[in-house]
Amino acid sequence: MPPVAQFTLTFGLVAIPVRLLAATSSHKIGFRQIHLPDQGRVRYTKVCEIDEHPLMPEDIVRAYEVGKDQLVPITDDELDNLPLPTAKTIEVSGFLDLAAIPGEMYDKPYFLAPQNAAANKPYVLMREALARSGKAAVGKYALRGSENLGMIHAQGDVLVLQRLRWPDEVRSADDAAPAHDIAISDEELAGALSLIDALGDVDMQQMHDEYARAVQQLIEAKMAHEAPPKVRQPEAEEAGVTDLMTALQRATEQARADRGEDAEVHRMAGRGPAKKAARKAPAKKAAAKKGVAKKTAAKKTASAKKTGGGSGRRAG
Structure with missing residues (x-):
């Protein structure tokens, strides 16, 4: 798996050279746009608005728009060489309990892997320390033209870097709660x-x-x-079920x-x-008791009749 980037993870005075590896993949099926009658592909060509010439990817760079018709070009090399400590380093700023980080702050995860054999021991040391403490290390790093907030925690045999959204990017949940008690x-x-x-x-x-x-x-x-x-049609719901x-x-x-x-x-x-x-x-129990009483009374009456009939015949 090719690394996304390489950093030095600093843990106090301990420096761990690490590789950043993608932790997820997508099974989303990609589609292309076509012209239906002849099934020709629809292509989007990037064109310079001044000379109207088609452009290749290597001809295109970023630019920041300061004002109308005023652009400041910014190259990838200039972004990579910014004078920031996070440009090539993930510096741990502190630690938090994993449960203290809200789920809505979680973004894309990455695996951290040692760059070389010398990095194995400090890597395992940090992994075991985080696992036993139940905490996550929080720090910042730069990747793909922006500075990111990250949380590093132990998961099995590896360290996972979870990119986090900045706190001011997470909206308040007040509007999501029910309006009334x-x-x-x-x-x-x-x-x-x-x-x-x-x-x-x-x-x-x-x-x-x-x-x-x-x-x-x-x-x-x-x-x-x-x-x-x-x-596949879902099974029909039974009508009339409204009570919670x-x-x-x-x-x-x-x-x-x-x-x-x-x-x-x-x-x-x-x-x-x-x-x-x-x-x-x-009511059922009472009815059952009444039924037993009736049967008992009926048996007694039948027994009395048999006894009375026999005496009459003997007297005759």
């Missing part, structure tokens, strides 16, 4: 917890991009001049059934069908 009952919370328990933990290795797979199947079908795959507790209970039953577990869910007392069942139970 919402009351949640203990029964509703218990129902939601039961559903979480029934669904269980997620195996991340089983999570796949179904959309990319469907697009690939569509492409293969069209190449083979076959009909495209049919759309009922929805939670049914979802929990379904989750347990899908996992092959006992799908019986003990409903909360005083809620919906459970309440009706509790009310009807005494």
